[in-house]
Amino acid sequence: NIYLRGFPPWEEDGWIGRSIRLGDLRARVLEKTVRCPATSVNPTNDERDVDLPGVLREHFGRNTLGLYLSVSRAGTTRQNDLVVVER
Structure with missing residues (x-):
């Protein structure tokens, strides 16, 4: 899992x-x-003891949280690496 910050919600x-x-x-x-x-x-x-998908739907109107990726080129990632979304 990779946690990203600095992006608007749901971008x-x-x-x-x-x-x-x-x-x-x-x-x-x-x-x-x-x-x-x-x-x-x-x-x-x-x-x-908790319905996490239900909580997500109730509070955010969705039950998704994250993305599936397919690695096209393996590499090293480090904390604070820049994330670039290509157009």
Whole structure:
């Protein structure tokens, strides 16, 4: 997982089908990541004690959070690397 900051909320929705550079890594943005029910499982007791997809829908009107990428050129990424979304 890679956490990005410095972008407006949900800007990544417009990146689908585009290429990005992150450090030496190059990737194509495939689609949004839909949060599955497994994210609701408490890892200490294996019980579903929060409905994370439901919370996302309730508060943001969506159950997606993140993007799936296909790496086209492997590379090294480091904290604070610049992210470039190619046009």
